[in-house]
Amino acid sequence: MIRFLLKGLLRDRSRSLLPFITVVLGTALTVVGFSWTNGAISAMIESGAKFATGHVKVMSRAYAAEADQAPNDLALEGAGALISELRSERPELVWTPRIKFGGLIDIPDGNGETRAQGPAAGLAVDLRSPESPERDLLNLDKAIVRGRLPERPGEILLSDGFAVRLGVSPGETATLIGATMYGSLVIHNFTVSGTVHFGVTAMDRGAVLADITDIGAALDMEDAAGEIFGFFRDSLYRRDEAAEVAAAFNGAHGGDSGEFAPVMASLHEQSGLAQTLDMATAVYSLMLVVFILVMSIVLWNAGLMSSLRRYGEFGIRLALGEDHGRLYRTLIAEGTLVGLLGSVAGTALGLGLSYYLQVKGFNLGSMLKNASIIVTNVLRARVTPVSYFIGFIPGLAATFLGKAVSGIGIYKRQTSRLAKEFEA
Amino acid sequence: MRNCIPLIIIALAALGPAAAAVAQAPDGAAILRRVDENMGSDNKITTSEMVIHGRRGSRTVRSRSWIQGRTKSFTEYLDPPREKGTKMLKLGDQLWTYTPSSDRTILISGHMLRQPVMGSDLSYEDVMEDQRLTALYDAAVAGEEEYAGRPCWILDLGSKGEEIAYFKRKIWVDKERYVALREERFAKSGKLLKTTEVKTVERVKDRWISTRVVFKDALKEGQGTEFNLESIEFDAKIPDHVFTKASLR
Numbered sequence: 001m002i003r004f005l006l007k008g009l010l011r012d013r014s015r016s017l018l019p020f021i022t023v024v025l026g027t028a029l030t031v032v033g034f035s036w037t038n039g040a041i042s043a044m045i046e047s048g049a050k051f052a053t054g055h056v057k058v059m060s061r062a063y064a065a066e067a068d069q070a071p072n073d074l075a076l077e078g079a080g081a082l083i084s085e086l087r088s089e090r091p092e093l094v095w096t097p098r099i100k101f102g103g104l105i106d107i108p109d110g111n112g113e114t115r116a117q118g119p120a121a122g123l124a125v126d127l128r129s130p131e132s133p134e135r136d137l138l139n140l141d142k143a144i145v146r147g148r149l150p151e152r153p154g155e156i157l158l159s160d161g162f163a164v165r166l167g168v169s170p171g172e173t174a175t176l177i178g179a180t181m182y183g184s185l186v187i188h189n190f191t192v193s194g195t196v197h198f199g200v201t202a203m204d205r206g207a208v209l210a211d212i213t214d215i216g217a218a219l220d221m222e223d224a225a226g227e228i229f230g231f232f233r234d235s236l237y238r239r240d241e242a243a244e245v246a247a248a249f250n251g252a253h254g255g256d257s258g259e260f261a262p263v264m265a266s267l268h269e270q271s272g273l274a275q276t277l278d279m280a281t282a283v284y285s286l287m288l289v290v291f292i293l294v295m296s297i298v299l300w301n302a303g304l305m306s307s308l309r310r311y312g313e314f315g316i317r318l319a320l321g322e323d324h325g326r327l328y329r330t331l332i333a334e335g336t337l338v339g340l341l342g343s344v345a346g347t348a349l350g351l352g353l354s355y356y357l358q359v360k361g362f363n364l365g366s367m368l369k370n371a372s373i374i375v376t377n378v379l380r381a382r383v384t385p386v387s388y389f390i391g392f393i394p395g396l397a398a399t400f401l402g403k404a405v406s407g408i409g410i411y412k413r414q415t416s417r418l419a420k421e422f423e424a
Numbered sequence: 425m426r427n428c429i430p431l432i433i434i435a436l437a438a439l440g441p442a443a444a445a446v447a448q449a450p451d452g453a454a455i456l457r458r459v460d461e462n463m464g465s466d467n468k469i470t471t472s473e474m475v476i477h478g479r480r481g482s483r484t485v486r487s488r489s490w491i492q493g494r495t496k497s498f499t500e501y502l503d504p505p506r507e508k509g510t511k512m513l514k515l516g517d518q519l520w521t522y523t524p525s526s527d528r529t530i531l532i533s534g535h536m537l538r539q540p541v542m543g544s545d546l547s548y549e550d551v552m553e554d555q556r557l558t559a560l561y562d563a564a565v566a567g568e569e570e571y572a573g574r575p576c577w578i579l580d581l582g583s584k585g586e587e588i589a590y591f592k593r594k595i596w597v598d599k600e601r602y603v604a605l606r607e608e609r610f611a612k613s614g615k616l617l618k619t620t621e622v623k624t625v626e627r628v629k630d631r632w633i634s635t636r637v638v639f640k641d642a643l644k645e646g647q648g649t650e651f652n653l654e655s656i657e658f659d660a661k662i663p664d665h666v667f668t669k670a671s672l673r
Contacts, residue, residue: 062479073478073543104536112528119535175528177536182483183476183543184507187523187530220506259479 019338020345022302023399027346027391028353033291034390035354037284038382044280045237045267050137051123053270054229055093055237056246058082062259063226067270070100072181072219072226076262079225086228090245093232094133097225099124099215103178103186105158105208107168116166120158122176122208124215137231138209140196146170147194150211155193157209163195165205170194176208180220188218230264236382242266302402328407335403336396343395350391357381452563452579458602459595460556462631467492469660470653476544477647485542490660494556496667507542511672512551519548522672529672538589544649545618545641549589557581560588571596571605572622590617601625601632616642629658 062074101122109115126132145160147170249264361380486503501507509524519532561581581593590609609618624636640648
């Protein structure tokens with residue numbers, strides 16, 4: 001039966017080619033749309049992860065309770081030993097310490113008096129270790145606007161807009177006025193090695209990026225870190241795996257109930273990000289459902305059109321004595337075959353495109369004025385297991401339903417009136 | 425009218441004790457003036473330590489200060505080693521700080537004035553306060569109470585309208601020594617910002633001096649900052665050059 005229908009479809013292109021092409025295109029678009037949406041959500045997650053949350057993050061219990069304020073007086077002490085432990089226990093993640101700090105950047109004149117001053121948000125990361133992942137994570141090599149990355153102790157980067165506003169150039173001195181881990185006033189001189197573009201107005205208005213060793217020394221935080229970030233080595237956030245890593249760590253350190261004991265939180269557990277991501281996922285999912293519905297209607301319509309075009313053929317087949325039920329079933333079987341073959345081909349095409357967009361990405365670099373640290377200029381799709389079958393929903397179901405609804409007309413045709421129809 | 429006379433007599437009788445009490449209560453401004461006079465300073469050199477009780481433990485910071493009147497002071501930090509050599513100069517409403525490690529002299533201004541001094545419960549704004557309380561606040565006697573075994577007047581202080589660090593204060597003034605033994609400092613919203621408790625008062629020459637005071641920033645955790653006055657030298661001769669920016673380096 002199936003071979004018979006297949007032969008019919010292949011030999012009569014008029015009843016198979018257009019529906020097939022429509023299903024292929026619709027399915028491929030669904031797969032690409034779904035994978036692209038995944039990529040967009042992943043980009044949002046990655047952007048937040050590399051600056052605020054990591055895929056997982058270790059903090060002291062007290063720090064975690066006030067994490068929004070980045071209270072360095074509650075930072076983790078003995079960070080070096082803890083990082084070694086994490087690297088040994090969880091080698092599937094890259095571990096890197098961070099210190100967030102705030103203060104004023106003061107630019108001296110020739111006499112050491114204040115020439116310009118402005119408030120700054122600071123981030124200290126491991127910039128100088130050869131094995132540090134931070135250069136890649138923060139896209140630093142491309143985000144440099146003037147000068148170069150810190151290479152020697154005591155060098156910092158300023159956001160370019162901030163540097164322009166302060167009138168400071170690479171090579172000049174910038175003094176950080178802030179507070180130590182113990183709350184004492186800090187006045188520490190740095191040399192501006194370069195300027196960077198963060199890509200977020202608030203950061204570009206006043207931000208400092210420095211090596212964690214230098215900031216540790218300045219803020220009396222040697223061997224201390226506000227936060228220790230963990231990233232999966234393939235840069236892809238996996239919610240369940242991150243939650244498992246965090247739960248295992250917290251289980252192992254659960255015996256220490258002190259307020260400075262380390263605790264780990266996955267990305268989803270931090271800063272209300274779970275709600276934001278869930279909302280974004282819901283919005284994207286809604287968009288995807290609407291898209292699939294539209295595609296379903298298009299494919300359904302193609303099924304209807306196909307059936308209408310074959311109005312005469314059905315009449316002849318009924319006149320020749322073919323049963324209504326058998327005709328209806330063969331019509332549905334044909335539709336299902338076209339839908340199945342079209343969905344397979346469309347999914348293959350969609351996956352191919354999605355994989356290309358996942359690997360190569362879509363580079364907005366030429367459209368953006370500057371590369372930045374926070375906002376990525378390469379948008380990528382992300383293929384997940386769902387990408388492999390999402391296209392079958394509109395591809396198969398819609399053609400099936402299209403044929404099923406349009407085929408109902410077969411039962412309305414009365415054999416006794418067929419002769420009159422042919423005369424007309 | 426005749427019928428009213430007994431009522432008036434009864435009312436006067438009832439009001440009598442209260443009226444007498446009001447007549448006996450001292451004027452709030454007068455009490456505050458006495459507090460100011462007792463706290464008023466001449467040239468003096470002090471050595472003190474701050475024991476800062478933070479969430480991670482306690483730190484002790486020692487310093488030596490040269491003070492001239494209410495508007496000039498120079499402080500050099502002696503301990504711990506990380507803070508040693510840090511200097512602060514207050515001239516009127518300006519405050520400079522110098523750290524030897526950066527060799528920079530920085531004017532502390534704006535929001536930095538609200539930052540804690542050396543991580544203590546005292547802000548630079550607290551250090552900067554140099555006007556007499558009578559110049560900043562209107563005082564009213566809110567009651568009397570025994571505090572730390574001493575009879576005290578309770579004064580409610582309300583800002584005279586200037587932009588000051590603490591819009592309202594409530595102070596417990598020792599009735600005999602005119603020392604504010606306890607103080608609560610409030611924001612304009614009524615939120616408690618800081619408390620001070622005097623633990624020890626000593627007679628030095630003709631003044632009562634608070635030699636051990638605990639400051640507590642109500643907005644942060646910790647056990648507060650203990651201020652211990654180790655020595656005080658009144659009427660000290662202080663050369664003028666001490667109160668210049670040149671002395672910071």
